[in-house]
Amino acid sequence: MALREIRTFDDEILRKKSREVKEITDRIRTILDDMAETMYHAEGGGLAACQVGILKRLVVIDVGEGLIKLVNPEFVLQEGEQVVEEGCLSFPDVWGKVKRPEHVVVRALDENGKEVTVEGSGLLAKCLCHELDHLDGVVFKDKIIEFTE
Numbered sequence: 001m002a003l004r005e006i007r008t009f010d011d012e013i014l015r016k017k018s019r020e021v022k023e024i025t026d027r028i029r030t031i032l033d034d035m036a037e038t039m040y041h042a043e044g045g046g047l048a049a050c051q052v053g054i055l056k057r058l059v060v061i062d063v064g065e066g067l068i069k070l071v072n073p074e075f076v077l078q079e080g081e082q083v084v085e086e087g088c089l090s091f092p093d094v095w096g097k098v099k100r101p102e103h104v105v106v107r108a109l110d111e112n113g114k115e116v117t118v119e120g121s122g123l124l125a126k127c128l129c130h131e132l133d134h135l136d137g138v139v140f141k142d143k144i145i146e147f148t149e
Contacts, residue, residue, distance in 0.1 A: 001030075001037040004052035008090050018050050018057045018135040021071050024113045028058070032069045032111050035060045044089040046127045048134035051090050059108075059131040063123045070118070073108035073132055084126045085148055086140050096144030100129045 007013055021028060031054060039047040039060055049058035061068045080102030087095045104125045106118045120128055130140055 001033045003041055004034050004038045006038065006042060006051055006089050007053055008092065013050055013053055013055065014090055014139055015137045016050065016055055017137050018055045021056050021058065024071055024109065024111065028071065029111050032058060032060060036067055036069070042089050046131040047089060048131045050134055057135050059135065061127050061131060063127050065124070068118060069111045070106070070108035071111065073106045075104060075132065076107050077105040079103050082122070082126070086126065086130060088130070088140050090139065091141060093149065094141065095147070095149040097146045097148060098140055098143045099145060100126050104128050106132070
């Protein structure tokens with residue numbers, strides 16, 4: 001595993017749409033492992049591949065319930081509403097309140113190509129929404145309704 005450089009602020013890759021992963025290979029698994037190591041090192045709760053310069057639909061998340069690695073994640077359900085404070089590893093020292101769904105269900109593949117469903121409320125829902133937005137070139141700053149720092 002290796003630490004990857006986190007792209008920040010005006011890096012144009014953060015605004016690009018990530019491509020679907022066609023085949024899960026050892027290279028994809030290595031990228032996911034590197035992303036997880038990078039996320040933990042930076043003390044974040046999630047990381048999308050574009051944040052480390054890779055335009056593939058890959059996400060890692062850990063909000064204290066264990067590491068989740070997702071390939072080609074997509075929403076199956078979004079319901080409710082919550083206003084939450086967010087930050088982002090790609091926007092150090094920027095914090096703001098964002099409106100997100102309270103509950104989500106996401107379908108994806110795991111690192112071995114097995115279909116998985118992740119259901120989350122509260123913090124996990126917020127993190128899933130935040131990271132899946134990254135895959136479509138949307139950053140949380142676009143959704144801030146009030147800056148908090």
